[in-house]
Amino acid sequence: MAWTTVNIPSQSGRLAVVTGATGGLGYEEALALAAAGAEVVLAGRNEHKGADALARLRAAHPGATVRFEQLDLASLDSVAACAQRLLAAGQGIDLLVNNAGIMAPTQRQLTVDGFELQFATNYLGHFALTAQLLPLLRRVPGARVVNVSSLAANLDSIDLTDLQSERSYVPFQTYGMTKLALVMFALELQRRSEAAGWEIDAMAAHPGYARTDIIGNGPAARGIRGALWRITKPFLLPFSPPAELAVLPILFAATSPDAQGGEFYGPTGWRELKGPTGTATMPARALDDSAAAGLWETSERLAGVSFA
Numbered sequence: 524m525a526w527t528t529v530n531i532p533s534q535s536g537r538l539a540v541v542t543g544a545t546g547g548l549g550y551e552e553a554l555a556l557a558a559a560g561a562e563v564v565l566a567g568r569n570e571h572k573g574a575d576a577l578a579r580l581r582a583a584h585p586g587a588t589v590r591f592e593q594l595d596l597a598s599l600d601s602v603a604a605c606a607q608r609l610l611a612a613g614q615g616i617d618l619l620v621n622n623a624g625i626m627a628p629t630q631r632q633l634t635v636d637g638f639e640l641q642f643a644t645n646y647l648g649h650f651a652l653t654a655q656l657l658p659l660l661r662r663v664p665g666a667r668v669v670n671v672s673s674l675a676a677n678l679d680s681i682d683l684t685d686l687q688s689e690r691s692y693v694p695f696q697t698y699g700m701t702k703l704a705l706v707m708f709a710l711e712l713q714r715r716s717e718a719a720g721w722e723i724d725a726m727a728a729h730p731g732y733a734r735t736d737i738i739g740n741g742p743a744a745r746g747i748r749g750a751l752w753r754i755t756k757p758f759l760l761p762f763s764p765p766a767e768l769a770v771l772p773i774l775f776a777a778t779s780p781d782a783q784g785g786e787f788y789g790p791t792g793w794r795e796l797k798g799p800t801g802t803a804t805m806p807a808r809a810l811d812d813s814a815a816a817g818l819w820e821t822s823e824r825l826a827g828v829s830f831a
């Protein structure tokens with residue numbers, strides 16, 4: 524039998540933090556975790572969308588313990604402020620889902636900190652957040668960190684020597700690089716957790732292809748691409764699972780007793796675009812331990828954080 528949300532064990536007494544939970548897959552993750560009894564922090568950059576997500580979630584599950592935390596992953600100050608608020612509250616974190624993401628904006632853009640926007644939002648912000656939440660994760664033996672990646676992590680053209688896409692900005696290639704970096708980060712965190720006895724399990728998961736706002740917000744945000752996207756979107760409907768189905772590999776990684784640190788989960792159907800949850804194809808380059816260690820050290824330096 525395929526794994527579904529009915530297989531989620533009780534999450535009662537557990538605290539989950541989900542980034543980018545104001546819409547798309549992140550909202551579905553928060554909804555399923557709250558339905559299973561977890562206290563859930565919906566972390567996002569847009570307060571209005573946060574209030575709307577909380578209202579929808581409470582309408583679906585009136586007893587849910589959920590709250591919104593302001594978090595703009597494209598700003599290291601915002602990441603630090605969010606982490607500080609959670610640290611001040613002092614509650615151990617059982618689960619951190621590094622879910623938020625943007626995909627392939629057509630033009631290279633820089634954040635307030637001067638980093639390329641996809642690199643900062645998808646990867647570096649999550650790296651900084653995880654580092655700063657480490658004391659709260661370490662308070663819960665068996666805490667999990669789940670990094671949400673993508674099939675794009677397998678692109679051959681990814682250039683890990685140009686993290687800011689300065690030499691060349693090919694939107695989807697940069698997206699793939701951030702998603703490969705998230706898998707490498709999960710695997711390296713697992714290795715460091717085991718070596719240091721942090722008792723944190725870190726893993727990655729991808730949803731295949733899901734019907735969310737990610738294309739409309741990114742490559743098809745405006746202009747001719749946006750118009751083309753609105754015309755073609757209805758024809759893709761039969762091939763694109765809704766978010767509540769596509770989210771299952773991420774929820775499996777987040778909650779199943781069978782999920783293990785250092786693994787990568789995804790749908791197992793045709794080309795891993797959809798289908799029953801299982802082990803995903805690990806991008807070959809994610810298995811380069813020395814590249815992952817180098818990326819970790821560079822990330823600590825760029826984000827000004829330390830897991831020490």
Ligand SMILES: NC(=O)c1ccc[n+]([C@@H]2O[C@H](COP(=O)([O-])OP(=O)(O)OC[C@H]3O[C@@H](n4cnc5c(N)ncnc54)[C@H](OP(=O)(O)O)[C@@H]3O)[C@@H](O)[C@H]2O)c1
Nearest residue numbers: 543545546547548595596597623624673732733735736737
């Ligand atoms: N949909 C797919 O087919 C697919 C496939 C592979 C991987 N993924 C991954 O799945 C994850 C979720 O994507 P989705 O499909 O659910 O897309 P989505 O519907 O566009 O949702 C993305 C979420 O991330 C948030 N976000 C964006 N920039 C942020 C920032 N700077 N700070 C904080 N939050 C930010 C968005 O907030 P706003 O509402 O404020 O924009 C939104 O809540 C992403 O990491 C994506 O790469 C998706």
